[in-house]
Amino acid sequence: MNRIALAHSAPKRGEGPTPSAAAGAAAQGKPGPWPRVVEGLCPTPQLPPQAPPLYHAVPGRWHPGLGHDVRHTELFASADEASGVALALALAQNMASRHAAAQGDDHRPWLWVQDKTAIRLSGRPYRPGLPEGLRHRLIHVAADKPADALFALEEGLRCRDLAFVIGEMAGNPAALDFTASRRLSLAAQRHDVPLWLVRLSARHDLGSARMRWDVAPAPSAPRRWNPDAPGDPRWQADLFRAHVFQPGQWILGDDSERAELAVFTPDHGGMVSDAGDRSLASVQPAA
Amino acid sequence: MAAWCPTLAIDRWHLCNPPPDACDPLLVLVGETAHGPRITAASAPARAAGAQVGMLLADARAVAPTLVVHPADPAGDRAFLESLALWVQRWGPWSALDPPDGVIVDVTGVAHLFGGEAALMADARACFAARGLRVRLAIAPTAGAAWALAHHGPQCTALADGSDPLIALRDLPVAALRLDHAVLLLLERLGLKRIGDLAVIGRPALARRFRDRRAPAANPLVRLDQFAGRVPEPILPVVAVPTPLVQRRLVEPVRHRDLLDRVVADLAMALARRLESLGQGARRLELGLWKVDGDVLVRRLELAAATRDPAHITRLFAHKLDDCDAGFGIEMVRLCAPWAEPLTLTQVDLEQAAQAHGTSLAACIDRLTVRLGSGAVAMPVPRASHMPEHAQRWVTPDPGRAMQEELAFHARPLKLLDRAEPIAVIYEAPDGLPRLFRWRGSVHEITRAEGPERIAPEWWREKGRARLRDYYRIEDSSGRRFWIYRRGLPGDGRGGAPEWFLQGLCA
Numbered sequence A: 001m002n003r004i005a006l007a008h009s010a011p012k013r014g015e016g017p018t019p020s021a022a023a024g025a026a027a028q029g030k031p032g033p034w035p036r037v038v039e040g041l042c043p044t045p046q047l048p049p050q051a052p053p054l055y056h057a058v059p060g061r062w063h064p065g066l067g068h069d070v071r072h073t074e075l076f077a078s079a080d081e082a083s084g085v086a087l088a089l090a091l092a093q094n095m096a097s098r099h100a101a102a103q104g105d106d107h108r109p110w111l112w113v114q115d116k117t118a119i120r121l122s123g124r125p126y127r128p129g130l131p132e133g134l135r136h137r138l139i140h141v142a143a144d145k146p147a148d149a150l151f152a153l154e155e156g157l158r159c160r161d162l163a164f165v166i167g168e169m170a171g172n173p174a175a176l177d178f179t180a181s182r183r184l185s186l187a188a189q190r191h192d193v194p195l196w197l198v199r200l201s202a203r204h205d206l207g208s209a210r211m212r213w214d215v216a217p218a219p220s221a222p223r224r225w226n227p228d229a230p231g232d233p234r235w236q237a238d239l240f241r242a243h244v245f246q247p248g249q250w251i252l253g254d255d256s257e258r259a260e261l262a263v264f265t266p267d268h269g270g271m272v273s274d275a276g277d278r279s280l281a282s283v284q285p286a287a
Numbered sequence B: 001m002a003a004w005c006p007t008l009a010i011d012r013w014h015l016c017n018p019p020p021d022a023c024d025p026l027l028v029l030v031g032e033t034a035h036g037p038r039i040t041a042a043s044a045p046a047r048a049a050g051a052q053v054g055m056l057l058a059d060a061r062a063v064a065p066t067l068v069v070h071p072a073d074p075a076g077d078r079a080f081l082e083s084l085a086l087w088v089q090r091w092g093p094w095s096a097l098d099p100p101d102g103v104i105v106d107v108t109g110v111a112h113l114f115g116g117e118a119a120l121m122a123d124a125r126a127c128f129a130a131r132g133l134r135v136r137l138a139i140a141p142t143a144g145a146a147w148a149l150a151h152h153g154p155q156c157t158a159l160a161d162g163s164d165p166l167i168a169l170r171d172l173p174v175a176a177l178r179l180d181h182a183v184l185l186l187l188e189r190l191g192l193k194r195i196g197d198l199a200v201i202g203r204p205a206l207a208r209r210f211r212d213r214r215a216p217a218a219n220p221l222v223r224l225d226q227f228a229g230r231v232p233e234p235i236l237p238v239v240a241v242p243t244p245l246v247q248r249r250l251v252e253p254v255r256h257r258d259l260l261d262r263v264v265a266d267l268a269m270a271l272a273r274r275l276e277s278l279g280q281g282a283r284r285l286e287l288g289l290w291k292v293d294g295d296v297l298v299r300r301l302e303l304a305a306a307t308r309d310p311a312h313i314t315r316l317f318a319h320k321l322d323d324c325d326a327g328f329g330i331e332m333v334r335l336c337a338p339w340a341e342p343l344t345l346t347q348v349d350l351e352q353a354a355q356a357h358g359t360s361l362a363a364c365i366d367r368l369t370v371r372l373g374s375g376a377v378a379m380p381v382p383r384a385s386h387m388p389e390h391a392q393r394w395v396t397p398d399p400g401r402a403m404q405e406e407l408a409f410h411a412r413p414l415k416l417l418d419r420a421e422p423i424a425v426i427y428e429a430p431d432g433l434p435r436l437f438r439w440r441g442s443v444h445e446i447t448r449a450e451g452p453e454r455i456a457p458e459w460w461r462e463k464g465r466a467r468l469r470d471y472y473r474i475e476d477s478s479g480r481r482f483w484i485y486r487r488g489l490p491g492d493g494r495g496g497a498p499e500w501f502l503q504g505l506c507a
Helices: A019-027 A083-103 A116-122 A146-157 A178-191 B008-016 B044-049 B057-063 B074-090 B117-130 B143-152 B181-190 B195-200 B203-209 B220-228 B257-278 B310-320 B350-357 B361-372
Strands: A072-077 A110-115 A138-143 A165-170 A195-200 A211-218 A234-242 A248-255 A260-265 B002-004 B027-033 B036-042 B068-071 B094-098 B102-106 B136-139 B245-254 B280-291 B296-307 B330-342 B377-382 B392-395 B415-422 B424-428 B434-439 B442-455 B469-476 B481-487 B499-505
Touching: A072 A083, A072 A178, A083 A165, A083 A195, A083 A211, A083 A234, A083 A248, A083 A260, A110 A116, A110 A146, A116 A138, A116 A165, A116 A195, A116 B415, A138 A146, A138 B361, A146 A165, A146 A178, A146 A195, A146 B361, A178 A195, B002 B143, B008 B027, B008 B036, B008 B074, B027 B044, B027 B057, B036 B057, B074 B094, B074 B102, B102 B143, B117 B136, B136 B143, B143 B220, B195 B220, B203 B220, B245 B257, B257 B280, B257 B310, B257 B330, B280 B310, B296 B310, B296 B330, B361 B377, B434 B499, B442 B481
Parallel strands: A072 A195, A072 A211, A110 A138, A110 A165, A165 A195, B027 B068
Antiparallel strands: A138 B377, A211 A234, A234 A248, A248 A260, B002 B102, B002 B136, B027 B036, B094 B102, B245 B330, B280 B296, B280 B330, B377 B392, B415 B499, B424 B434, B434 B442, B442 B469, B469 B481, B481 B499
């Protein structure tokens, strides 16, 4: 089994940032925190408390970087915020970064399908706010009816030139029954195009997705220079149904320094659960 | 440049039938007419002996009993002239036929490549002489003037660019205007023998006399204008159409039938690809088999309809190859389609192909557009506007579209509502930011906020009453992140109290 320790590279509590690290962060050209803090004017920056960087992959449990062979994922989220789509995009980017490491950069377009209710409730994608590597490749489909949205999703999954497909459907429409869900799963597996279907304000109905998540927003990461401002987004993700992984809860977020999806609060559910045939030593955090 | 081969048919006959000795026979070529054979071309000795073009053969025989008579081949002459017209494109990009025995080349701006017009004509003359063709050449600013010079002027004359042909060539006969015989006879009777005579007679008189003649060859005025370059004279250029051709040189000469079938199948596949790229289908196919001993076997195939199905072609040739004798072996096989017709690409079981290999992006967008309407499939492109809702617009998807990235100074939300929704502020902090607000029936308590980012109205687009906006990125107590703005300032004189709106949902 794979046992990958996620190294957390955030500075430890009480340890001041070295000037070179701060200069490096400024030189990266990331959208800086607001208001801008000129280096040298802020002698002792107050570091917010960080979650301890102790998360170790547990065999049988999901962690970022696993589940890339899953082609159909459903994320249930509220229609009043964007955490469902945001987590879907983060997962897609995570998968794309693995793909890029193996086969070079991916410049294929991707599809975002929304039905009318989803557009009315949660808005349309906004290009300046999309992740940088994705915003110029977006193809958006606004479907009137849920049946049209399902058609668009299936057509997108059958297209070999698309990197991935994101669907957003509100509620539990009659068209999206188990058969439709199964069709999507089969199409995604057959043509090897991943699908993240975001269900806005929907009941957990029958579905054939290989992984089903409940997504809610979590308080964002503290900003280094402006603790009053919202920081990098984090989400509370609850994997309640999966084929190959055990269910669990995590707080996920973009690790801004490694630009990767990371777990900030590990899932404690498995700490005392079945040891199975593995040795208990592997659960121990490595020094 | 006009090139005129006065003895094209005779020269061609000589090229096709090399004389056994150096002596020049009294050669005439005859064509069949209703009144018996009539001379269509005569060599110079024959002309000197009294045989003229247009005479009946019997009359010519009476004058010169030693004539050598051969049938004329006008179709072959025409084909030869067509190949000649392609060949003369070595001196200019466009060439046109000037039947029956001349070609016209457009050498505008080309002469300096050969070292001037005189050098170009010397080169052309040498090349024609090397092919065994007698030629008269001339270069002039218009095609009509070049033709006139080539047929009626001194050999290898170049009329300088910018000189007026009407003045420079006023001494040429009116026959140099490419007119019909009837018109030439009429002008002769009127006493107009030179081009200069026509030029001084005045346009109204010519226009009145020839008012009902539409064809340029029957109207001296039109010919005169074309001659002088006053009206354009489009020439119909000759364009070479390459024959789709594939060939295989074999490493080892093939002596067995099954290997040859394999080669033919490969060739048929390659030819099908070539034809497909040209959008054509073959009507006639030629398979040439070069044998080791230098013999060439040719098998021809004519098809009922244009096709490029390799299996079909292979099957048809299989019957044709039954009687071929490989001898010591076949070392080269060539398959070409001398006659091809346009054949568009057809869909071959679209559904099954899509099932197996997936669709292309264009096909996917087409299907979506057809079912959902043209506006439903779009991609966002940036637009130069400060107003967030106008900073992007939706265009037809085109993944290859070049887009300019813009500098992102401020974080923007992931999604934008189509219409900003008003929020009811329950409690407002003294610095202007609400602490508690109600949106969509639930109460949100702001715990963290960033702002304001002030966006002033675009005065060059909006009315003067538009109010500025102060944007805040906020996070509420449960972690939901929104993008809200206050429209207007208290006391800015553009309406009542400022209102709050929620416009975007952050990641």
